[in-house]
Amino acid sequence: MPYNAFVNIGYVILGAFYCAKTSVALGIKQIQRSDSFLFYTFNIMSTFYGAIQAVRILTQFHRAAVMDQWYTLPFFMWVYIWSRHLDSGIGSKSVTFWTTISLLSYLLTLVHKYGFELALALHIVFALYGAVTIYRKFPIKEAQQPFVWALICCIGFVVLKLLDLELPKINQMFEKISGHFLSKIADIFQIYFVNKYFEVLTLHKNDREKKKSK
Template sequence: MVSPMVKTFGVVSLVTAAMIYAIYLGYFDSVQTELGRQFYAERYSAKWRKILPPWLNMPYNTFVNFGYVILGAFYCAKTSVALERKQIQASDSYLFYSFNIMSTFYGAIQALRILTQFHRAAVMDQWYTLPFFMWVYIWSCHLDSGIGLKGMTFWTALSLLSYLLTLIHTHGFEIALAFHIAVAVYGAITIYRKFPIEEAQGPFVWALICCVGFVVLKLVDLELPKVNQIFEKISGHFLSKIADIFQIYFVNKYFEILTEHKHSIENKKKK
């Protein structure tokens, strides 16, 4: 019997491959992306130049992406343990696995963009960001009243198709991202109202703070070196990725707490 993690890995891989293929066919070649070192504050220091190859000219912004992979792998392992101990159900595990397998893929995609500065890698980086936020809403619906395969497919497809805005508007990605963030926050608040437990407040607030940090730090990346030269090494872009990794961690923690709480209530009713 195929395990839930293997099934989920197959589905996420298939969707990711379809996205890559669509980009390969050139459907998004007209999308505007930021390419080149001029869009990043990080500077290649003499220290790194002696150690690293010339093509690895933004080491901090490259290596930070391992954080996504490590965190995703950690939560996949944690989900497997929780499933084995029957702390969560198989339907819950699909949500955890999907979110964290996406995290591992996202780390690789972002590293590829930093290293190559290819337009199509930048498109994939942008596009892959959107399902992350939509998954928070899907997760909330699952805990609320169940969403089912059709519901998951609909909202995921809507999320992916929203990237088509980039073909009709210069700021199409920003519009789509703002919509996704709003939907994610709405979903998280809605499910908290159903299960208003104090333990979940901290992860929710920290996830929100990290989300703001993820957006703002990236926007001010080129401005921060004017404040202090340290931001030419520990750049705003690098710090935004740190905030993003912690955002993924706190989202996991939030839904972990709510999932366990929901099952606790259900088990008490059965007794």
């Protein structure tokens, strides 16, 4: 449990780092205000996510566990929204619509025992579709590595979480360093590489638009 609680600081540090980086980029006009909204929201979500998971682990309250699961879904939907923003722009109504759909999808847990897993799978598909679509529009080499690493970390996040109870049967090491802990490590790196991916694409898009306007 100490490892599982302590690792959540990573979410807070990463979120704060990218919020600060966004402020600097906005200040020197590397990104537009609409871009900063996407970066700020995603990384503020990261800082709160760390706090929510820490509360769940330390209190073991059922409501905190529900909030932990529920809060996971908009993260993936935000990747889709971000991709739409870079592709052709996305208005506040569309952002509200997709965020609401994401939050309401958690109701699947009320109708099926694997409702959350189904909702999460759909969110991952949406995120992957959005990320691939925007890469096809801006196929730059610098975006390849963060995309691949984000995908690897996403797979690690899901698989390690699912195998949490099985891993100790394979090796005693996993009794101390659990699959749940390792999935959090993968998740933190996933958030980092998603940030990196959209940072590269956003800077490329804005650079291209500046050159066109000259």
